[in-house]
Amino acid sequence: MENQNTPKTVLIAEGLRKSFGLKGNAQQVLQGIDLRVIEGEFVGIMGPSGSGKTTLLNTLATIDRPTEGQVSIKGNEISKMRDSQLSNIRREHLGFIFQEYNLLDPLTVKENILLPVSLTKISKHQAETEFNAIAEILDIKELANKYPSEISGGQKQRTSAARALIHSPSIVFADEPTGALDSKAAANLLKNLHEINQARQVTIVMVTHDPLASSYCSRVVFLKDGRIFSELYRGEKTRESFFKEILDMQAVLGGGD
């Protein structure tokens, strides 16, 4: 279907359904979602609580399996893969940023960041270069030998971002990355992500409930009751006007959160 001129598709989801609970009493969280993410996009997923944002992210990120429907990442159809194959996909193609940072406390910042390359063929020298480059952008080079308990929330989240990027993944999934940060640290992180997205053409899919956060995205997908309600593209708009648009859409959706 694609010709050479259209940008490459990184992720396709078709007819995604996910229900929790036992049969008969099952609760449908995702009720048929189609989504396509192309290379270099910075996609925000928004929606009120319970709209299925995080479930969608987990399903796309191979952490959870859909009840129905298909997900393919870089042409790999993942719905039918075995757990070990999924692990490989995650390790090679995906990066993760979590709300609670999920750093390993016994490891230093640098050790945490270099963890994803540890079982790969990437050489030590190459890993070191990559670490320096990313740590430079995220301004955490000075912290390399500190432990997570010694640094601030914003620094932890930037460490987490560096860990998600170190192995040059096809997609980075971020689940409420600014959720636990103060506004300044949040703005700082988002600027970094935006820069990295622009400069390195890294594809990012971010779940957030914060309109300010999603104003950094190139596209925002709104979920409601397990379905895609609407989408907004930033295009050539300024961040401020895009932010307003998102706020308006949220008003339509009902409920700020």
Next chain:
Amino acid sequence: MNTRKLVIRSMRKNIKMYYLYFFAMIFSISLYFIFSTLQNDQTIVQMVKTSTNFSTAFQVAGILLIFITVVFTIYATSIFIRRRSQEIGLYQLIGLSKAWVARVLILEYTILGLGALLIGMLVGALLSRLFLILFMNLIDIEVMVGLTFSSQAVIQTITVFTCLIVVTSLQIIWTVYRSSLLQLFQANNRTDYFVKRPSIVSGILGLAGLSLIGFGYYVSTLIIDNADALMFLMLFVLASTILGTYLVFHTTISWILYIFRKKQNGHLGLYNSLSVAPLMHRMKDHANSLTIITVLSAMTITMISLSYSLYYSTENDVRLAMPFDFAVENMEEEAAIISSRLEEEQIKFNHYELDAIRFDGAWVEQDPSADRRQRTFMLFSAEQMAHAGLDVESPQDGEAIYHNTRAIIEGMEISYPKYVEFPSNDEVNRLTVSNFKLENVMNYRFYGSQLLVSGETFERMRDRIQESEDKEILTFEVFQLLDDEKSETASGIFLTNVDSDLYITDFYTAYQDSLQTNGLLIFIAGLLGFVFILSTGSILYFKQMTEAEQEKTYYLTLRQLGFRVNDIMKGIIRKQLFVYLIPLGIGLIHAAFALNVGSVLIAASMLTPIFISMAVYIVIYLMFTFVTIRYYKSIVTKAL
């Protein structure tokens, strides 16, 4: 919902966590019950009466057993209470009083304890017969034992159990009343201990730990030669090695890991991230328990190896001390009666006459400043000994070999040649003793240090030694039985025909006595060792279980990052090998040095029994490692 229902419900909910604790309790109770049943068994009571060794051994073992059970219970309870601290906090959060929480917990643990007591005694009652048979087998006594249910044992067990409940209750009250809500909620996820970095002081302390152990080892090799300062040296060695061990766990290991880690410069890799990094941080917290485990392991291995060696070499050792089945000195009549009585009973035997000279002389060392030691000596001829069937090496003409199974204990194993000076008829008044042998040429209890010379020298010495009251020409009559099956009858014949005032004993009787003492020793050591290894293993296992739960979130993160269960397990196995093998390794080395000292007690080689004991210990110990790894695997698999 009333309190009773709540207790039952919470116990049912906690059953998975409890069953280990429950099992550990049942186990220690049944072992204690078995022990006290045996202690009160008629057959054993009879034996104990005859020997003070037996009764002290039983008492010491009983105290040790209670001690280890209490320590183990305190440890296990504290681990399990900590794991429930969130629950304790929750009760208080919804407004229940501390007194109520403490009461409910104590009730729970008492119900659990009573269950364990009942099952433990039942299991103990069933198994004690087996243990008694095993014991009787060990000491080679054939008595058909109808073990009666001992009410004394029941009372003893209940007393110990009551102590345990009291200790546990105090612990619960302490935890509930002393901890704030915040502490209770955070007890399971402390992360603040990761910050500290080793400084130069750690390096110095780390080296000090190693040096203390090394120094302790060095001093331990000196003990044998300085038997007069035995007590002092032993205490010194113990203090030095235990302190050293503590420092090694507290500082040295984390320091070495830190250096290793620093060299990696951030490129730690998954496997080391799961082993080296957490170990480096946790070592300090675990220093106490790892030291206890190491010392207990070393103690257990030493105790088992020594007692097993004693038991294993009983026949050998007795034979070395008593080369002949029977021997009498200058008792022709008795010897003739014994011969004829043995013939009547159709017991085949060989009978020899051996000449000997007893004389008073003195040990003279090469070093002229050393003290001369006056002794009475017995001189035997090597030809005659060989004729009587002893496998002896004949000394060179004019020289003697000193035969004594206790030479090392008596400090007589060094600086040969020595000389024996004697009152002489001519100018030659010295006999050169070229070497010593750890075996007797004549049964012990005959008075005099045994010297073996060649036949010619023997004849010359007979004339040379000045006649006096102290010089006696002796004739020993010795018997070697050819029929092992009738040893007991023969032994009876021998003992009834020699004057019991002379305290002469025969090989068979000495062997049986030794076997009983050593059998009791290995039995008690085995029982204690079993309890020790199971408690140390369980403590390590419980600790690792808690750690696994605390690290659950890490495994979740790692799996989200795309590491497979098998990859993560490789790192975890590496960590477990560290956690289990370091105490085991250090314990084994400690034990080896302790055994080196202990080997003085036994004339025969101890290598085989030591290797067997160590192998058994390692196998049982590694089973705990295996179970721990399995537990981790289930945690990692369920993490995602």
